[in-house]
Amino acid sequence: MSDTVLSIEDLHLSFPFYRGEVHALNRVSLEIKRGEIVGVVGESGSGKSVTAMLAMRLLPEGSYRIHRGRVTLLGDDVLNATEKQLRQWRGAKVSMIFQEPMTALNPTRRIGKQMVEVIRQHQPLTRRDAQQKAISLLEEMQIPDAREVMERYPFELSGGMRQRVMIALAFSCEPELIIADEPTTALDVTVQLQVLRLLKHKARASGTSVLFISHDMAVVSQLCDRMYVMYAGSVIESGTTQTLIHHPVHPYSIGLLQCAPENGEPREMLPAIPGTVPNLTHLPRGCAFRECCFAASAQCDETPRLTAHGAAGQQAACWYPQLEDRHV
Ligand SMILES: Nc1ncnc2c1ncn2[C@@H]1O[C@H](COP(=O)(O)OP(=O)(O)O)[C@@H](O)[C@H]1O
Ligand SMILES: [Mg+2]
Numbered sequence: 001m002s003d004t005v006l007s008i009e010d011l012h013l014s015f016p017f018y019r020g021e022v023h024a025l026n027r028v029s030l031e032i033k034r035g036e037i038v039g040v041v042g043e044s045g046s047g048k049s050v051t052a053m054l055a056m057r058l059l060p061e062g063s064y065r066i067h068r069g070r071v072t073l074l075g076d077d078v079l080n081a082t083e084k085q086l087r088q089w090r091g092a093k094v095s096m097i098f099q100e101p102m103t104a105l106n107p108t109r110r111i112g113k114q115m116v117e118v119i120r121q122h123q124p125l126t127r128r129d130a131q132q133k134a135i136s137l138l139e140e141m142q143i144p145d146a147r148e149v150m151e152r153y154p155f156e157l158s159g160g161m162r163q164r165v166m167i168a169l170a171f172s173c174e175p176e177l178i179i180a181d182e183p184t185t186a187l188d189v190t191v192q193l194q195v196l197r198l199l200k201h202k203a204r205a206s207g208t209s210v211l212f213i214s215h216d217m218a219v220v221s222q223l224c225d226r227m228y229v230m231y232a233g234s235v236i237e238s239g240t241t242q243t244l245i246h247h248p249v250h251p252y253s254i255g256l257l258q259c260a261p262e263n264g265e266p267r268e269m270l271p272a273i274p275g276t277v278p279n280l281t282h283l284p285r286g287c288a289f290r291e292c293c294f295a296a297s298a299q300c301d302e303t304p305r306l307t308a309h310g311a312a313g314q315q316a317a318c319w320y321p322q323l324e325d326r327h328v
Pocket of ligand 1: 047063
C-alpha cells in the first residue's frame with residue numbers, strides 16, 4: 001500500500017464568472033505522506049482554502065472548472081469520484097477542522113449527541129461505547145469535566161474549548177488525514193498554542209496525517225514537518241520546516257520570514273510585502289510575484305517552474321533563488 005495519503009498534481013482550477021475567470025489555482029502540486037504534518041502558508045487569497053476544499057470536493061459543484069490536474073486520496077481519484085464515494089470518505093478517510101467551529105457544530109444539539117452520532121455513522125459501536133469513546137477523546141483534548149461537557153450546547157463553551165471539541169470530533173472516526181484550515185486563527189495567542197500542541201500530540205500518537213493551513217508562518221513552523229508556500233494560486237516554495245525557516249530561497253518566502261519574530265511566538269499579521277497581490281482574473285505573464293520582487297528581471301516574463309535547490313528536497317519556483325543566504 002502506498003504511503004501517500006493525499007496527492008495533488010499540477011492542478012489548475014478557476015471560478016468562471018460573467019466577465020471572465022478567477023484563476024484561483026495555477027500548477028498546484030503537493031503531497032502528504034502517512035503520518036506527516038504538512039503546512040500550507042500564504043497570505044489571504046493565495047488559494048489555501050480552495051486547495052483544502054477541493055481535496056474533499058467541498059467546493060460547490062458547478063461553481064468551478066478544473067483545467068488540468070489530478071487529486072488522489074489514499075490512491076482514489078477524488079475529481080472523478082461519485083457523491084456516494086465522497087460521502088463515505090468524508091469523516092472516515094479524511095475530516096476537516098475549520099476556523100469557526102460554530103459553523104461545523106450544530107448549535108441546537110448537545111456536544112455529546114453530535115459526537116456519538118458522527119462516531120456511529122462510521123463505526124459499528126453501540127451508543128454506550130460511542131459515548132465512552134467521545135468522552136475519552138474529549139479527555140485527550142484536556143477538556144476538564146468531559147462527561148459534563150457532553151451535556152452542554154456549543155454556545156456554552158469558550159472558543160478554545162469549542163475548537164478542542166472540533167479536534168476531538170475530527171479524530172473520532174480515526175481518519176487517515178485531517179485538514180485544518182486556519183483552526184486557531186480566531187483564538188488568542190496562548191489558547192492558540194495550547195490547541196496546536198494538543199492537535200500535534202494527538203496526530204503523532206495516532207499516526208494521522210495533517211494538512212495544516214495558515215496565513216501565519218510562525219504557527220505553521222511550530223507544528224509542521226514540511227511546508228508549502230503559496231502565492232497567487234501557485235506553490236512558490238516547498239521544503240522541510242527547518243530548511244524553509246532557516247534558508248528560504250524564494251524572494252517571497254524571504255519576505256514572509258523577515259518579519260517573523262525570532263522566538264517563534266505566533267503572530268497576528270503577515271509582514272508587509274511591497275506591492276499588491278495580483279489580480280487572479282488577469283494574471284500577468286510569467287512569475288506572479290515579479291512586480292513586487294527585488295530580484296526580478298526580463299527572464300521573469302517566463303513562468304519559473306518548481307526546481308530543486310540544495311538538500312532536503314527544497315524546491316522553489318524562481319529564476320533567481322537567493323542561494324547566498326544559505327549559510328545563515
Ligand atoms: N466560490 C468562489 N467563487 C469565486 N472566486 C472564489 C471562490 N472561492 C474562492 N475564490 C477566489 O479564489 C482565490 C483563493 O481563495 P482562497 O483559497 O479562499 O484563499 P485563502 O484561503 O488563501 O485566503 C481568491 O481570489 C478568492 O476570491
Ligand atoms: Mg482561507
